[in-house]
Structure formats: structure tokens, C-alpha cells
Amino acid sequence: MASVATHPTQSRTMILDIIRASRMISRVELAHATGLTQATVSNVVRRLLEDGFVVEVGRGASTGGKPRTLLRIEPTARYALGVQLGADATTFVLADLGGATVSRWRRPALTDPEEAVDVIGTEVEGSLERAGVPRDRLIGLGVVAPGPQLAASGIALAPPAMTAWVDFPLRARLEDRTGLPVLLDNDATATAVGLYWADGITATTTIAALFMGQGIGAGLLSGGQVYRGATSNAGEIGHVTVDVDGPPCWCGNRGCVEMLGGTAVTVERARAAGVDLGPQDRPTLAAFGALARRALAGEPAALEVVERSARFVAVAAHTLVNVVDPDLLVLTGPAFAVAGPLYLPVVTEVVTRTRFARGSGPIEVRLSTHGPESAALGAAALVLQAELAPRGGDPA
Ligand SMILES: [Zn+2]
Structure with a gap:
């Protein structure tokens, strides 16, 4: 099969992706779907079980021989918060590891970046409390805005209604305020990731x-x-x-x-x-x-x-x-x-x-199907994607 991954991180990402998209799947089906060996699948799955990202759920139908244990993502293992900065409103979505929306809410548009850092910081604390999510399960904050922008540090070029944001060091300031890793991206880009993550698209x-x-x-x-x-x-x-x-x-x-x-x-x-x-x-x-x-x-x-x-x-x-x-x-x-x-x-x-x-x-x-929250959900999905598909040497 042409798409066999050899790098451990690629194997982990690929396996997680397929578990997420298929909702429930056995190790045998994973090996079949990925083209990886059963041994590789078993090793990666063992790590995912240890990390709490995946759980075993009951047994699937046997095709003769040993019945198969099914795997699924454990949605409460991690959460991410997505924020969409809009010219009309600020939209927040708290999403779980399965890509489901745990809560969503709106606040007035944030026109002053300094004030925005404070408002977002307050919303982070409040949302965890309301949803009963332990702080250590929130892995990060995704913030999206209309493009074009510089994804790494802040907004480099904004549409007329948002020019106050240009060159404001948004990422650094939000990381200081919340103590969380912050990802910045374009709202349309985030939306595509949200669809992929939440809609079971492979x-x-x-x-x-x-x-x-x-x-x-x-x-x-x-x-x-x-x-x-x-x-x-x-x-x-x-x-x-x-x-x-x-x-x-x-x-x-x-x-x-x-x-x-x-x-x-x-x-x-x-x-x-x-x-x-x-x-x-x-x-x-x-x-x-x-x-x-x-x-x-x-x-x-x-x-x-x-x-x-x-x-x-x-x-x-x-x-x-x-x-x-x-x-x-x-x-x-x-x-x-x-x-x-x-x-x-x-x-x-x-x-x-x-x-x-x-x-x-x-x-x-x-x-x-995600209505006006699609970009904020996507912002959260970008954070989940970064967590589940870590770059660099993650041993399988
Ligand atoms: Zn134009």
C-alpha cells in the first residue's frame, strides 16, 4: 500500500484520525485501514490508552476466532477553547477531544486589543467553571480572525473594521494572561479544520x-x-x-x-x-x-x-x-x-x-451544520489537531 507511514508520529496521527472519523474501530480494522502492521498498531494504541486519549469499549462481532475489542476517542480526556474575533461579535466554543461542542456563547465585538486580552482571559476561567472541566484538561486556546494575517504572532493586515489589531502581539499577550498555549489562524482556514474534526470526515x-x-x-x-x-x-x-x-x-x-x-x-x-x-x-x-x-x-x-x-x-x-x-x-x-x-x-x-x-x-x-459558530469550533479543532498530531519525535 502506497500510504504506509513509517515515522512513529505519522502512525500515531493516522491511527487517531481513523479512530476519530470512524467513531469505533478494532485494532484489526485499524491495521487494515492504515496499512500498518498489527504490531505497530498495537504499540501506538497502547500509548494512546496510557495517555487516556483512547478507551476500549466492549467487543465487536467476531469473524471467527477471538472477538475484537473496539476503540474510541475518550472525549473528556482533553478540551480546547476556540475564539472567533469578529467585527460584529466575539464567539466562543469549548470543544472536547471528540470535536463535539461542549458549550458555545457570544459576547460583543472586541475592538480594543488590550481589553480583548482581559475579556478572553476571564472567559477562559468562567467557561471551565460552568462546564465543570478541570483546568489541566484544557490544552490550549485557538483564536481566529478574518484574514489575511500572520499566523504566528498577531494580525498583520486586517479589514477596515479591525485595523486596531494590526501589529498587536496578540499571541504573546494571551499566553501571558491565560498561561495556555495559543494558536492564531485565519477564520476560514479554521472552519475547514472544524468540519474535518467534528463531522467525521476522513x-x-x-x-x-x-x-x-x-x-x-x-x-x-x-x-x-x-x-x-x-x-x-x-x-x-x-x-x-x-x-x-x-x-x-x-x-x-x-x-x-x-x-x-x-x-x-x-x-x-x-x-x-x-x-x-x-x-x-x-x-x-x-x-x-x-x-x-x-x-x-x-x-x-x-x-x-x-x-x-x-x-x-x-x-x-x-x-x-x-x-x-x-x-x-x-x-x-x-x-x-x-x-x-x-x-x-x-x-x-x-x-x-x-x-x-x-x-x-x-x-x-x-x-x-455548525452555523455561526463554525469558525470558533474550528479554532478549538486547530488546538486539538496540534495536540494529537505533535510535530517531532513522539515515540510510538
Ligand atoms: Zn480585495
Whole structure:
């Protein structure tokens, strides 16, 4: 088999991945699925049992000979907290080792980075207490924000509403405040990892997560690994030009998908068309939610502007599919959490009509089931992924 792993860390990661994705599996099935020897599987599983990451649960059906003991992830062994910094709200998700959401909650948008460090620190303590999770089981904090950003230390370039964050040493300050390891990443990238982690998707699936919130971006995942590119800015599909003479964008480009079909411009168009979206100073995503509800109720002017947006978003999706060639395209993020049913048919039609034909069947396009929490859940999943797939020499 071509995919046999030889490095102990790779074996551990691969085995954990398969246990997680299959929910329950025997050692024999693990050996079969990974191509590893039974001896290697037994060694890795013994370590995972010692670490408490995996437990034995009852016995599966025997195929003759000795009945097989089944293995599953022990969800309460570790927890991670994910935080999504948004221009409209701050979203928190506490997730367990199985990728399940233990609790989720929202706070107002954090506009001052100094204050944010303090608020997040307080939320970490409060969430553990509320969920009854021992502090030593929380392995870290994942913080995600709209990209592009410098994943290692802080936000290097932010959309207009979040410029106060630029060059703030967010990671170092949060680590000081919480005493936890902190991972920073792009919200769309995190969303792809969250889907992989929480939805039982295996490493054989190539996932493109098209994220729409304040902006439009994409997270890419293949072979169970995120594709980040050279500077963690892969997937900035919202900044593909769809009109070379279009309006200038904050990114420095012109006529970007985000400028022509994003939530902000769509809200503006709806207001200009006389659609009642509440007070003018209402945050963009709240106004967009109101627009989506009117469109879903069949109000013609609302439907028209949303459908116009969907045509631009479909161009972004189509470009993404042509570049990445995924099996699965997932529409995710807060905008799709409300307006997804309006965008899904338009995107599906464009993607499947024009996509290069392959022997392996049509691409699957679907809406995320994690709603507006998808990026915060993904932030937690990034931490779990880093814990379970340690880099460097972890002896099997
Ligand atoms: Zn742009």
C-alpha cells in the first residue's frame, strides 16, 4: 500500500484520525485501514490508552476466532477553547477531544486589543467553571480572525473594521494572561479544520470551505492537513477580481468578489432598493441576517439583491473548485448560517455545470451544520489537531 507511514508520529496521527472519523474501530480494522502492521498498531494504541486519549469499549462481532475489542476517542480526556474575533461579535466554543461542542456563547465585538486580552482571559476561567472541566484538561486556546494575517504572532493586515489589531502581539499577550498555549489562524482556514474534526470526515476527502461573514475567504484541507500556502494567506478567494474596472478594495485590488457580492455591499444595495433592514448603524451581519430573512420570506426586492450577491459568490466558488479540485465544497460562516438556503442552489448550479468532468463523480456542495459558530469550533479543532498530531519525535 502506497500510504504506509513509517515515522512513529505519522502512525500515531493516522491511527487517531481513523479512530476519530470512524467513531469505533478494532485494532484489526485499524491495521487494515492504515496499512500498518498489527504490531505497530498495537504499540501506538497502547500509548494512546496510557495517555487516556483512547478507551476500549466492549467487543465487536467476531469473524471467527477471538472477538475484537473496539476503540474510541475518550472525549473528556482533553478540551480546547476556540475564539472567533469578529467585527460584529466575539464567539466562543469549548470543544472536547471528540470535536463535539461542549458549550458555545457570544459576547460583543472586541475592538480594543488590550481589553480583548482581559475579556478572553476571564472567559477562559468562567467557561471551565460552568462546564465543570478541570483546568489541566484544557490544552490550549485557538483564536481566529478574518484574514489575511500572520499566523504566528498577531494580525498583520486586517479589514477596515479591525485595523486596531494590526501589529498587536496578540499571541504573546494571551499566553501571558491565560498561561495556555495559543494558536492564531485565519477564520476560514479554521472552519475547514472544524468540519474535518467534528463531522467525521476522513483524510481521504479534499475539503474546500467557502466562508462568508464580514468578508469572503476559503479554508483548504487535503489528506487531513490544512493547506496554508507560504504566508498563511491561501484561499483568499474573496479577493479574486471579477470586474477589472470595479471599485477599489481595501486589499489594494479592484473589483474583488467581496466588493461586489459581499455582505456589506449587499446590505447597501438592499437599503438603496428600499428594503427595511432596521437602523442604519446596525452591524453589517445583523442587517444581512434581516435581509436574508426577508428574502427567504419571498420579498421580491430582498430576493433580487441576495440573488445578485449569490452570482458573485458562485464565481468565487467556481474559481476555488477549479484551483483546488475538492470532493466536498462546504458553505460556512455566519452569512451562510442564515442565507445558506438562498446561496446553495446558485453555487451548486454554477459549480456542477462548469466543472471539469472527472471519473469519480460529482462534487458534493453542502451547507455547514455548525452555523455561526463554525469558525470558533474550528479554532478549538486547530488546538486539538496540534495536540494529537505533535510535530517531532513522539515515540510510538
Ligand atoms: Zn480585495
